[in-house]
Amino acid sequence: MKTVRIVGVPEHFNLPWHMAIEEGAFQERGIDLQWTDVPEGTGRMCQMLQSHETDLAIILTEGIVKSISEGNPTKIVQEYISSPLLWGIHVSTKSDFKTISELKNTTAAISRFGSGSHLMAFVNARNEGWDTDTLPFKVINNLDGAIEALTQRSADYFMWEHFTTKPLVDNGTFGRLGDCPTPWPCFVIAATDEFLENDTGTLRHILEVINVYTWEFKRIPSIDRTLSNRYGQQLEDIQKWLSLTRWSQQQISIQNIENVKDTLINLKLITKSISPNEILASL
Structure with a gap:
């Protein structure tokens, strides 16, 4: 074997x-x-x-x-x-963010550098016309870390697969401002x-x-x-x-x-x- x-x-x-x-x-x-x-x-x-x-x-x-x-x-x-892959763009429901454009110059939670959540934050920023040279990040390791970071306001938004995070949107942990599909x-x-x-x-x-x-x-x-x-x-x-x-x-x-x-x-x-x-x- x-x-x-x-x-x-x-x-x-x-x-x-x-x-x-x-x-x-x-x-x-x-x-x-x-x-x-x-x-x-x-x-x-x-x-x-x-x-x-x-x-x-x-x-x-x-x-x-x-x-x-x-x-x-x-x-x-x-x-x-x-x-x-449909990347949902998530914020804490306790935050004041209502649109993706409001996330300009805010901190993205990422599982780690080189991860999809990191790279797709750049793709989303490019789509939005933001300066991709100055994007701030906070490493949160996994989905539980993202929940903690957004709830405690140590990061502002988090990109993760739309359907994996859907239960967290349904229960009010996250709000989803939109989606960013991979090209x-x-x-x-x-x-x-x-x-x-x-x-x-x-x-x-x-x-x-x-x-x-x-x-x-x-x-x-x-x-x-x-x-x-x-x-x-x-x-x-x-x-x-x-x-x-x-x-x-x-x-x-x-x-x-x-x-x-x-x-x-x-x-x-x-x-x-x-x-x-x-x-x-x-x-």
Whole structure:
């Protein structure tokens, strides 16, 4: 049995992985796929890939492109979610903020530098016409840290996936001022160069299994109810999320990688432009 370590956020996007693990689909291929939830998100997962704490990660496209551009010995092996991620822009309901424009020059809570919440704050600022050179941030590690920071006014707003934070909007913890979708497919599967070099055959088996699960995922009877119960979401919210979300079974396009890279360069988040061949693995 080949042991493979994989990490991802504890969100509804990753249920196909958990179903495949729980049903023994990887074990049938001789693979012990060991999943670890990383609530801190993409910034932490980039560190784990770089320090060989994991072999694979289900990770935000913009975050891993930035990390690879900065020398992380990792490659994207496949697109996972081909649809954009809808980033909700949240404030404390006790604050006076009513519109996104009022957040200019205020402090964004981010899980960590290099995370999606960090990078998308720049994308949102660019969309709003703000100066992206002077954005202030407060690192809060995870969603619980964001609740604390916004409630205690040590940060002013927080960007996180729309449906994950919906229960906190419903219960009055957060107010949502709007959404900022990613201008590219949101999640990819990344592997360390070491794993790619030594375990290509194992990786192919893993991708074959998960691609069967994601291809069939929306067709599973009552999958909306399963997701609702498992992730504590309202059924109507899950149904809307399912209608917006598309899983992928192929490599992300060079055009999308160039778009991510150009955006990061324009926002001065990376200084070195590397070729798509240095970002994408060819299996």
